[in-house]
Amino acid sequence: QVQLVQSGAEVKKPGSSVKVSCKASGGTFSSYTISWVRQAPGQGLEWMGRIIPILGIANYAQKFQGRVTITADKSTSTAYMELSSLRSEDTAVYYCARGIGGSYRFDYWGQGTLVTVSS
């Protein structure tokens, strides 16, 4: 049984950066990929990108290219998502999720981390 536990809520100033962590337990961390999905208040789900820990390769959604960095530490089974140049529109709940299979389904999710961007 895989479990993903995320770091706590953050309040950030516009223009700053935020780094959210996602610690995995169960399964073999290096054998699967971790994606980050965000959800603004009252809005839908938005994929930001993913990391393939065994390869150390990250892919990003075009919208976030240049502003998001996704990394993984295999020694601690932890994935990280850092978003820079924060603006009020980045206020959202950020989820990590394990993606598997040809359709890249998300079978396990973290509990979510609320990031609030406010001056």
Add this chain to the structure above:
Amino acid sequence: DIQMTQSPSSLSASVGDRVTITCQASQDISNYLNWYQQKPGKAPKLLIYDASNLETGVPSRFSGSGSGTDFTFTISSLQPEDIATYYCQQYDNLPPALTFGGGTKVEIK
């Protein structure tokens, strides 16, 4: 990028009703289509993967069908605990990109 058009955006139905949600892809995605349920304040939950496969532990009243560009998600007999927002999701490998539908909020009439 592949666009996903999900409809309706909301619906109201009675307990026991059959509920149907559709998702249309802007291009052929074979069967690379998944469905999720999200309740307020909770992470999404996988219900259907690869268009028609029921995730382990998910009640059999949930089902999915379709391939290519047109997909359907069905709740055969709506239950009070099914009140939630449902999302479709597709994945494109080249280059890696992933899109969710806009969501369908299901309420009890």
